Amino acid sequence: MGHLAGWAFIACAGFITFDVVARRFFDFSSQSTTEITGYALAFGISWGLAHTLTARAHVRIDVVLNHLPASIRHPMHVLSLASLAVFMAFIAWGAYGLVDESLLFGATDISLLRTPLWIPQGLWALGIAVFLLLILVMLVENFLLLAAGRGAEIESQLHARSYQDEVAEALEAVGAQPPIEAR
Numbered sequence: 196m197g198h199l200a201g202w203a204f205i206a207c208a209g210f211i212t213f214d215v216v217a218r219r220f221f222d223f224s225s226q227s228t229t230e231i232t233g234y235a236l237a238f239g240i241s242w243g244l245a246h247t248l249t250a251r252a253h254v255r256i257d258v259v260l261n262h263l264p265a266s267i268r269h270p271m272h273v274l275s276l277a278s279l280a281v282f283m284a285f286i287a288w289g290a291y292g293l294v295d296e297s298l299l300f301g302a303t304d305i306s307l308l309r310t311p312l313w314i315p316q317g318l319w320a321l322g323i324a325v326f327l328l329l330i331l332v333m334l335v336e337n338f339l340l341l342a343a344g345r346g347a348e349i350e351s352q353l354h355a356r357s358y359q360d361e362v363a364e365a366l367e368a369v370g371a372q373p374p375i376e377a378r
Contacts, residue, residue, distance in 0.1 A: 196325060197246025203239040207232040230306045234315035241322025245329045255355045269346035272353035273337050280334055283327045290320035 214228040225231075247253050260271055296302070297312040304310045333352065340348050366372065 196242040196322065200239040200243035200246070200322075203235040203242075207235050207239075226307050230304060230308060230310065234310070234318075237315060238318035238322055241319045241326065244322060244326040248326070248329060248333070251352075251354070251356045251360075257355055265346050265350075268354075269341055269349045272349050273334070273341050276330060276334050276337060276353060280327065280330045283323065283330055287320070287323050287327045290316070290323045294320050 210225075210232060211228055214225050217223040217225075255275075260268055263271065294313050294316045297316055302312040304312060337349050337352060340346070
């Protein structure tokens with residue numbers, strides 16, 4: 196889903212570019228650019244959430260957490276995941292309600308395409324639901340790791356990435372080797 200989300204963003208950029216060039220040089224417009232790219236951005240964001248969590252790339256402010264001893268830090272990681280689960284459960288409930296209401300009333304967009312709203316809303320809600328499911332699976336797994344005293348594994352799954360992790364990923368992306376001291 197994360198890769199599809201990325202391709203959706205690239206398609207949005209291509210579609211917007213095409214529309215701008217076509218309007219400027221050929222006096223032609225699709226007249227649906229805003230609608231289609233808005234839908235793609237919405238479902239792309241929700242579809243990328245789960246991948247971002249597994250890549251430990253969500254923004255976290257853990258200034259205090261980094262200075263705590265491991266015996267406190269590991270349960271705090273699990274608590275933060277549990278808090279995220281509660282928050283996303285509310286979002287998923289609202290997403291389900293939105294799609295259900297659109298289906299009930301046969302709601303369509305007020306644009307040229309008259310898109311049935313349950314389609315883009317359903318794609319968005321699917322991404323939210325998958326994200327929530329992943330959070331719940333990770334929560335159970337990390338709670339069991341916490342109970343078993345395997346905090347290092349919790350740390351490897353839930354702690355924010357270090358700058359060394361970021362550098363290694365960037366170097367790997369361009370096919371370069373990390374400096375000797377980083378290996």
